[in-house]
Amino acid sequence: MGTLRIHFDAEDLTRVTLADEPDPLWEMIFTRFRFRDRVRSLTFRPWFEEVREPARTAGMRRGAHVLDVLVPAGPYFPDFLTPYEGLRGLDSGLAALLRTPKRRLAAELRLLARHRTLPRWVRPIAEGNALALEHLGAALRDYHETAIAPFRELVGAAVDADRACRTRALLRGGVEGLFAGFAPLMRWSPPVLETEYVVDQDLVLGGRGLRLVPSYFCQRAPLTLADPELPPVLIYPIEQRHRWRPAVNRRAGLDALMGANRSAVLHALGRSATTTQLARMLGISATAASRHATALREAGLVDTRRDGNAVLHTLTRLGTALLQGSLPQGSTGGPAGADRHGGTENGGTENGGL
Known part of the structure; x- marks a missing residue:
């Protein structure tokens, strides 16, 4: 296991931002990782059981196959699958994906081919064939509509809760308070933010700042892009406690x-x-x-x-006690409780079909 080290300068610290919502293209990739988990987290089992219903599997099949080829278990998958524009929603993300320059498509898929043998249908994509890219976009859209869109309310509530905690940490302690709140997932040793990673990697921001993006389906460790020249983003897993459904x-x-x-x-x-x-x-x-x-x-x-x-x-404590079905201790008032390239994400044996 390696370490990702993100290097900040003074300007970078003024340009740290927190995304409002998960990136739908990243979320699709993370769902494929969840299908490969050897041991599935209890918090994902309700989602997994629903998407495995026969009525849903047909809509997922084509996109699942595409993602499993282009995002295999291993240390790398192409950055063009997760363009920065995905932060503005699925339509913007897919439109940006389809506009990927041919040279970049070829270079990134060539790099992927070093890690695994690619089927013939990938070659037209690498060549920037418009029809092949349209089919890719359609497959991803169908997958999203089946595997993610029906769970928008569940995902949105969990991510909103996590973001509220991060925002309060930022308001109370500034950027250093925000980073400190990510422990033990990440470690802030000014001016470097560190996290476990599949390889040793350094990301020098150089005044570009960093976009932090919460993810419902990401687990264990954050991920970033393979190409350090692209706009810096760090996709991080929300806290597990926010994913639980009420009894x-x-x-x-x-x-x-x-x-x-x-x-x-x-x-x-x-x-x-x-x-x-x-x-x-x-x-x-x-x-x-x-x-x-x-x-x-x-x-x-x-x-x-x-x-x-x-x-x-x-x-309040009373509200928490009522919600949890237990008597409050003490006062009844007051606030409650005043891979990328990623082996950590992408490892494991696929055992879930689809």
Whole structure:
């Protein structure tokens, strides 16, 4: 196991940004890694069981085959599969992928061929054949619509919760506080951010800054691009605790106690959220989200405070106890709990089909 070392200068520290959402192209790649895990995490099993339903597998099959060829187990996969534009959504990412210059396609697929034997259908892609690239884009879109899009609410809620924690760390301690909050996943030894990696690699930012991108399906270790000349990004796994779903039987009991809508708000606030994030997670208006949060605050279940231009809602100890089905200790009020190239991601034997 090696180490990724990301070198910052003073300008880089002023240009660290945190993405609002996962990158859909990276997420597709990570789902293939999850299919290859020898031991599957309990938090991914509900997703895995749903995507393995016969009605879904047909839509995934072509994209799964493409990804398993272009993103094999090993130390490398092509950067053109994860263009920076993917941070603006699937459409932008796929459009950028299809615009990849022929020279770059050829170079990156040549490098991939050093690590594995490629089938014949890859050659037209390497040559920049427009039809082959369109088929590639269509296969990836179909895969996304089956394997990721149906879980948008689940993924969005978990990522929003993680991002809220990262944002609070940034507000309290600046960039150093943000980096310190990633321990033990990453280690901040100014001016270098380190993490375990499949190979020893140094990424010198040189004033370009760094885009941190949360991922639901990434696990164990962050990943970055193979080419250090591309815009720097670091895709990191969200904390495992944010991926857990609430227990179904407890949720039903709270629904009966306080009504389905307010119960849903309480469960969503198991992960701190702003009013806007809460509305997005539950598919309700911001006004309705604010109204429900106010009612829960008046009942002593939620603490609300202004966070810049937003209003952040956090469960109190009493709210946490109610959500978890246990009696609170002490006070009933107050905030709760005041590969790339990656072998770590990409290793393992594929045992899941698809």
